[in-house]
């Protein structure tokens with residue numbers, strides 16, 4: 415059995431003080447609850463507050479993006495993997511659909527970020543997923559295969575040890591529409607198949623594939639009970655301590 419991973423993606427929400435308040439309320443709610451791995455991905459500016467508040471717990475912290483240049487340099491506004499590690503991050507989200515949609519992220523830049531972050535020793539949560547038009551046109555599987563193949567390109571199975579993939583159908587993000595467990599399970603097996611092509615069978619069997627897109631307290635159990643679903647990437651419902659705690663306790 416692969417251990418499940420429940421990750422919060424706070425997107426552009428919360429000041430450092432609000433992040434601390436969240437943690438104060440959240441920690442008692444999940445006390446003693448260590449069945450799954452829990453990762454919180456706040457905005458860069460809140461990373462220190464969350465890490466500080468999470469000290470002594472097994473909550474891990476991740477960033478929401480990372481630059482592909484591993485050495486320091488003149489890249490205004492960017493943050494490299496060593497900086498994230500130095501701040502205490504263990505994970506980073508790469509290729510989120512909002513980055514693809516609003517900030518020019520491409521399959522190629524996803525690949526560059528993934529490779530450099532893995533090489534530095536970060537766990538990478540690489541996001542893939544089809545938009546509504548692609549689903550309606552019946553090309554979801556092709557889109558997922560292409561996104562995965564390009565994200566994984568040139569990365570060895572050894573380097574990819576800390577890779578996690580998140581299947582996030584774009585039509586389900588922030589819309590209240592959730593993929594049915596069957597839709598998610600089918601997409602996950604396509605992703606696992608592509609991972610097998612790139613990294614081999616043994617790697618693919620171990621790979622964690624998360625589902626993201628309107629995961630809420632009332633649907634978390636149905637989704638997380640699917641053996642093909644190894645966890646969740648939670649946006650909106652991770653912003654409130656009680657709803658995220660309920661999801662963690664699915």
Ligand code: PGA
Nearest residue numbers: 587588627628648649650
């Ligand atoms: P949502 O976002 O849970 O608000 O749909 C998920 C995500 O974008 O990672």
